[in-house]
Amino acid sequence: MDDDGQARTGRANARHLTQSIDKLLASGQVTEEEAARLHAALEQGGRDAVVRDIRVRHAEAALAGAVQDGRTTQQEADGYLDRLRAGEHSRSLRGFRRPRESRATGPGQLG
Numbered sequence: 001m002d003d004d005g006q007a008r009t010g011r012a013n014a015r016h017l018t019q020s021i022d023k024l025l026a027s028g029q030v031t032e033e034e035a036a037r038l039h040a041a042l043e044q045g046g047r048d049a050v051v052r053d054i055r056v057r058h059a060e061a062a063l064a065g066a067v068q069d070g071r072t073t074q075q076e077a078d079g080y081l082d083r084l085r086a087g088e089h090s091r092s093l094r095g096f097r098r099p100r101e102s103r104a105t106g107p108g109q110l111g
Contacts, residue, residue: 017042030054048087056084 018039025035034054041047063077 014042029058052084052087055089056081059084 021030021035021038021042024030025032030038034050034057037050037053038047041050059081063072063080066072067074067077
């Protein structure tokens with residue numbers, strides 16, 4: 001790919017990432033502060049650190065619920081959080097997410 005092609009691809013990727021951040025903010029998946037940090041990281045670098053911090057925040061909430069519900073121990077939850085803070089993105093954490101509501105079935109029901 002020539003330099004012009006790379007520049008166009010880079011601009012398209014930046015637009016896509018900006019739109020994605022805006023959607024995440026609108027849906028409540030990131031806070032205004034996190035969105036601002038992500039936007040700044042796109043321009044200045046450091047995106048991975050910002051994404052890691054967001055993952056840790058989400059994991060803390062999910063794991064607190066899992067500990068409360070008895071699906072894991074506090075020691076296991078602390079271990080997962082330590083691994084996330086160290087930069088590991090464990091797929092096994094997805095098992096601790098609470099089921100999302102289905103628009104078709106309504107609150108409290110799985111769809």
